[in-house]
Structure formats: C-alpha cells, structure tokens
Amino acid sequence: MRIDLHTHSADSDGTDTPAELVRKAAAEGLDVVALTDHDGVGGHAEAVEALPDGLTLVPGMELSCDLDGISLHMLAYLFDPEEPELTRERDAVRNDRVRRAKLMTERLIELGVPITWERVQEIAGEGAIARPHVASAMVEAGIVGSVQEAFTDEWIGSGGRAYVEKHELDPFDAIRLIKGAGGVTVFAHPLAVKRGVCLPESAVAELAAAGLDGIEVDHMDHDDETRARLRATAADLGLLATGSSDYHGARKTCRLGEFTTDPEVYEQIVDRATGATPVKR
Structure with a gap:
C-alpha cells in the first residue's frame, strides 16, 4: 500500500489542477493521496469529482504558522472544513x-x-x-x-531584498483549531534547514504536549541522518512519523510517491480523526 500525505495543486502553488493531481497519483501507483494545499480547501471538490477508481483521497491542508519569528507549516488532515473558527483563521492567512x-x-x-x-x-x-x-x-x-x-537573500528568500512577512498562525493555536475541528496535525518538514531557521527540538516537545499528532520524517529536504534523528524524536515523544513527497507539479523536482507513509501510521491518522473521513470512489 503506497500512501503520500503531502501534495499541492494549482489551488495553491502547485501546477496541476486537483483533477490532474489525483489522476497522476493513480498513474504513479498510489493507493492513498492527501491534497494539502496551503491555507485552503478549495481544490477538494474537484479532486473528489475526478477521483479514479481504487484511489483514496485524504482531504487536508497545510497551514502557515510562526513561532518566535520562525516560520513553520502544520499539515492538517480529515478536519471538518466548515468549522467556523478554523475557517475564519485559515481564510485570514490565505487572503493575506x-x-x-x-x-x-x-x-x-x-x-x-x-x-x-x-x-x-x-x-x-x-x-x-x-x-x-x-x-x-x-x-x-x-x-x-x-x-x-x-528563494535566496538576493531576492525573495526569508530576509531577502524583496521579502515581505506574511500573516501566520501561532502553531499552538493551529493545533487547537485543527483538533477542535476533528482533525489530525502533523508538523511538516520540521528540519528542512534549506528553507531557513528551524524550531529547536524543545519546541517540538512543547507542540507534542499541546496535542501535535505527528512529524513529517521522510521528505526530500531531509537527508538520511536527519530522518534518523527525526524518527528517534518521534519515538521519544510518542508522535506519528509520516513520509510524503510535498509534490508541487512542475514547480519542484520531487515526484508523487517519492516518499510515503507506513500503512499502520495512516490507519492511526484515520482512527484519530472525527471531522471527516477519507474519500474513495
């Protein structure tokens, strides 16, 4: 069973439409794919409508967060997309x-x-x-x-000459909102040092204590040593360890299913969720 829990469509910053994405996921031999566009759920309906036989869709999103000036992303799975407080906050982030x-x-x-x-x-x-x-x-x-x-200091990388800060959620608030909507939370690419400063492990422990469900371990921006370190961190903190492609279509070099999540971890995500269920045609 091949499971990819982090992908983006043209509803945020990917290049494939949601329909194209799910068709490509099936063609790549995936059994489960999560659509996790940035700060929104606008692509879900199209993805469901185009869902090929045999492929399961996990509705999700990737929320932009900030803690003490450090930017991070929180993956949310299987939440109620109409829960008012979460909807209001995600729209504020997206509109900014x-x-x-x-x-x-x-x-x-x-x-x-x-x-x-x-x-x-x-x-x-x-x-x-x-x-x-x-x-x-x-x-x-x-x-x-x-x-x-x-994405460098020369141009629009963090702190770059043309860089502009954005409105982001406190990750503790994000966890509260997502779980309040019946969803499951996973900290995306927590040690992707190429993207900028990362949270210290002490902060990850605090997020775990606040209800964080998991951390994304297997990811293109984590080398083998980093993955081993994160897997140990997940075990120590009782967190789920996921793997995903972070697919963006032609905008990134990674391919769908390049990294995947263990089926047992996926089942735990589904079992913990109360806001929505995976969709299968």
Whole structure:
C-alpha cells in the first residue's frame, strides 16, 4: 500500500489542477493521496469529482504558522472544513497572501526586475497567490534559472531584498483549531534547514504536549541522518512519523510517491480523526 500525505495543486502553488493531481497519483501507483494545499480547501471538490477508481483521497491542508519569528507549516488532515473558527483563521492567512505577493512584486520592480503584478496573477490563475508564482514570473523574465533560485537573500528568500512577512498562525493555536475541528496535525518538514531557521527540538516537545499528532520524517529536504534523528524524536515523544513527497507539479523536482507513509501510521491518522473521513470512489 503506497500512501503520500503531502501534495499541492494549482489551488495553491502547485501546477496541476486537483483533477490532474489525483489522476497522476493513480498513474504513479498510489493507493492513498492527501491534497494539502496551503491555507485552503478549495481544490477538494474537484479532486473528489475526478477521483479514479481504487484511489483514496485524504482531504487536508497545510497551514502557515510562526513561532518566535520562525516560520513553520502544520499539515492538517480529515478536519471538518466548515468549522467556523478554523475557517475564519485559515481564510485570514490565505487572503493575506495577495497583499504579500503584491508587495514583493513591487519591491522586485523597484530593484529593476522586469515583471508585472498582472503577470503574477495570470500565473497563479484561480489558486491562492504565493511566492512561487512571483518566482515563476522571475524565471520567465530570465532573472533566475529556476523557482528555487528566487528563494535566496538576493531576492525573495526569508530576509531577502524583496521579502515581505506574511500573516501566520501561532502553531499552538493551529493545533487547537485543527483538533477542535476533528482533525489530525502533523508538523511538516520540521528540519528542512534549506528553507531557513528551524524550531529547536524543545519546541517540538512543547507542540507534542499541546496535542501535535505527528512529524513529517521522510521528505526530500531531509537527508538520511536527519530522518534518523527525526524518527528517534518521534519515538521519544510518542508522535506519528509520516513520509510524503510535498509534490508541487512542475514547480519542484520531487515526484508523487517519492516518499510515503507506513500503512499502520495512516490507519492511526484515520482512527484519530472525527471531522471527516477519507474519500474513495
């Protein structure tokens, strides 16, 4: 049984539509895939409608959080998508992405980068505008060779010349909101040092004490030594250890199912959830 619990569609910063994503997941031989777009659930209905026979969809999202100035992401699975408090907070985070992307675009233009806000909007389409869309416009303009190259101090990486802070949730509040909506929480890529400063293990222990269910261990941004360290941390803290691709379509090099979650861990996630259930046609 092959299970990938972290993917993104064009409803956030992926390049595949939700329908394309689930079809590709089935073609890659996955049995279960979670759709975890950033700070929203707008792609779920399309994914369900297009769900191929034999593939199970786990409705989810990836919430943007911040603790003491350190950015982190909280994966949420099988929550009630209509729970009012969680809906209000996720919408506040998602809506702030537009302000942030527009300001970053303006700063880049001031730095002489030949892009426009209109083109960034076109690249984002119907999805939530995010930094990768700004980065894609920079690639088109020939300023950088890839989306990843835009995420540096030179440009729109954390602390970069055109970087703009965004509205994010306190992770303790995120855990409370997700669990209050019947969902399950997993700390995404907790030691992805390439992305910036990571939380210390003492903070992870505090999150576990607050109800965190698991940590994402097997991920493209974790090397073998880091995965072993995280697996030990999960065991010490009684947390579930997941594995996922963090698939973004053509915007990243990882492929669907590149890393997967153990079926027993998946079953524990499903058993803990009370807000929603996996969908299978």
